[in-house]
Amino acid sequence: MSGIERILAIAGNTVREAIRHRVLYTLVFFALALIGTGVLLASLSYVERERILQDVGFAAIRVFAVAIAIFVGIHLVHREVDRRTIFTILSKPIARSEFLLGKYFGLLVTLWLQIAVMGAGFVVISMLAGAPLEVAHAAALGLVAAEVAVVVSVALLFSAFTTPMLASLFTAGLWLIGHLSRDLRALGAQSESDVVRRATEAVYRVLPDLSAFDLTVHAARGLEIAASDVVMPLAYAFGYATLVLFAATWIFERRDFR
Amino acid sequence: MSERRAVVSVEALSKQFQGGIGRRAKRALRDVTFSVREGEIFGFVGPNGAGKTTTLKILMGLIRADAGRATVLGHDVRETEFRRHVGFLPEAPYFYDYLTGREVLEFYARVCGVERARRRERVETLLEWVGLSHAGDARLRTYSKGMLQRVGIAQALVHDPQVVFLDEPMSGLDPIGRKEIRDLVVRLHAEGKTVFMNTHILSDVEMLCHRVAIIVQGEIRYEGDPHAMLEGEVRDTDVVLTGVAPALIESLDASVQGGLRGVGDRIELRVPHKAVGDLLGKALAAGAEVVSVSPRRATLESLFLTAVEQGGRQ
Ligand SMILES: Nc1ncnc2c1ncn2[C@@H]1O[C@H](COP(=O)(O)OP(=O)(O)OP(=O)(O)O)[C@@H](O)[C@H]1O
Numbered sequence A: 001m002s003g004i005e006r007i008l009a010i011a012g013n014t015v016r017e018a019i020r021h022r023v024l025y026t027l028v029f030f031a032l033a034l035i036g037t038g039v040l041l042a043s044l045s046y047v048e049r050e051r052i053l054q055d056v057g058f059a060a061i062r063v064f065a066v067a068i069a070i071f072v073g074i075h076l077v078h079r080e081v082d083r084r085t086i087f088t089i090l091s092k093p094i095a096r097s098e099f100l101l102g103k104y105f106g107l108l109v110t111l112w113l114q115i116a117v118m119g120a121g122f123v124v125i126s127m128l129a130g131a132p133l134e135v136a137h138a139a140a141l142g143l144v145a146a147e148v149a150v151v152v153s154v155a156l157l158f159s160a161f162t163t164p165m166l167a168s169l170f171t172a173g174l175w176l177i178g179h180l181s182r183d184l185r186a187l188g189a190q191s192e193s194d195v196v197r198r199a200t201e202a203v204y205r206v207l208p209d210l211s212a213f214d215l216t217v218h219a220a221r222g223l224e225i226a227a228s229d230v231v232m233p234l235a236y237a238f239g240y241a242t243l244v245l246f247a248a249t250w251i252f253e254r255r256d257f258r
Numbered sequence B: 001m002s003e004r005r006a007v008v009s010v011e012a013l014s015k016q017f018q019g020g021i022g023r024r025a026k027r028a029l030r031d032v033t034f035s036v037r038e039g040e041i042f043g044f045v046g047p048n049g050a051g052k053t054t055t056l057k058i059l060m061g062l063i064r065a066d067a068g069r070a071t072v073l074g075h076d077v078r079e080t081e082f083r084r085h086v087g088f089l090p091e092a093p094y095f096y097d098y099l100t101g102r103e104v105l106e107f108y109a110r111v112c113g114v115e116r117a118r119r120r121e122r123v124e125t126l127l128e129w130v131g132l133s134h135a136g137d138a139r140l141r142t143y144s145k146g147m148l149q150r151v152g153i154a155q156a157l158v159h160d161p162q163v164v165f166l167d168e169p170m171s172g173l174d175p176i177g178r179k180e181i182r183d184l185v186v187r188l189h190a191e192g193k194t195v196f197m198n199t200h201i202l203s204d205v206e207m208l209c210h211r212v213a214i215i216v217q218g219e220i221r222y223e224g225d226p227h228a229m230l231e232g233e234v235r236d237t238d239v240v241l242t243g244v245a246p247a248l249i250e251s252l253d254a255s256v257q258g259g260l261r262g263v264g265d266r267i268e269l270r271v272p273h274k275a276v277g278d279l280l281g282k283a284l285a286a287g288a289e290v291v292s293v294s295p296r297r298a299t300l301e302s303l304f305l306t307a308v309e310q311g312g313r314q
């Protein structure tokens, strides 16, 4: 019970920190501007104007959400250690896992707020351009939010034991691979060699499969979305993030803060 | 009263810092053993780099010892729950600078599980205690070093702990600030709390501490009553003379250790206690006048330096 209260205290403060730092507003402003440039790009085309508009919009939302997740995520704990604010906190009756979870949820809520703001921008521009808005768009946005939950957990894991520089490279790399991992598996499965097939399968299991979170194509083309297209990725995100957070906590609890 | 419960107990702690690739590991603590009794003001004293902060961080669960055992209030320091009775002021503390003084204390109170209803009142009381009531609504970014030190003390006390650990509490404070902190420490003691204080300011130790441990190069050199260390021994005596003829100065110069200091015909000199009679005889015979004779007791500082030197030699 009081454990939850402590996690909330850390999370609430993390959100407050984000709100008081102006950098994030700037980033969200840029994302909105980028969504707006979709209008410009679409106007250059004679066909599928709405699709181009919405493709650009979704790409902007995803890239900015993930970029903020990575760059804020890797600094989340590091800055506390660097500025020594962590000493006074961890010497209080709070478990290290509670601190880590508080930071995680704090950043996640911040990111979700930002995705909501960017999503609102997307809706406004779509309406102005007369592009269709359907359930699929909401679903696609929801999965970006879930994807970000995975990315932040990975950023936390890496930042638990490396420098922010390396952690950002690892996390960004993993995110890219995560979007390709399904293709990699498909490629490996065609191999003659049994070893290659098994290896690619194993790699696929360990790496996050992020292509499942991409409903952009469905949404922009107005394709039908089955419930499982949304539920499965959500469950996957929950499971994956939970495992990664366990690993991050395991490392974090063994660390010296000197 | 003499055999009170040990509130802090440290047994054979050792800690080595890994030096990173290609660098040598650094041994910060070697077999450190001492204990702090309930209700006392305990001074953990040593020169820079002796291992005071390292020991304190182990006690706070921030770093893990390689060997040995440390308990606070009977709990292994790796546990978390008992920390609701422990307060900690780190060395040169730093806080979320986007929060105001009031906000940061409320945040810590919440982390410590102080009930919502009591938080407000507790924070106001503490701001008052450390003299920050007027600055409670300013962001910490705008605080001076001394003000941050006060916030540090306030956050250490926010949950009304039984034991308070202070790492160099007077550092960065002006004389008035130091006096206020000393008063605060005395007040905590009067309330029955145990205070553990890292410091290298010996006058503070002499004024405040009931017991001390001296640590040098990661090893404990002394544990006990600081005043017991000082009693007895008078080693040197300072003598001040006037109306001294130049011839006398020359004859004394050779015999006096540490040389003479003087302006015109007034000189000050320091001689071994046993040689005072001899010196005064000579001086009076030469027509000089005695201004003062003051025996010097060993100070904590000199004992401290001796302990450090012994450390260097072995
Ligand atoms: N993070 C670290 N990595 C490597 N060595 C360290 C680290 N922290 C401390 N040390 C070494 O451990 C020894 C003890 O340091 P510590 O900070 O405990 O000293 P201290 O007694 O608190 O000194 P001061 O009075 O300067 O605060 C020093 O020799 C220091 O160089």
Ligand SMILES: [Mg+2]
Pocket (backbone or CB within 6 Å): B052, B053, B054, B091, B167
């Ligand atoms: Mg220190």
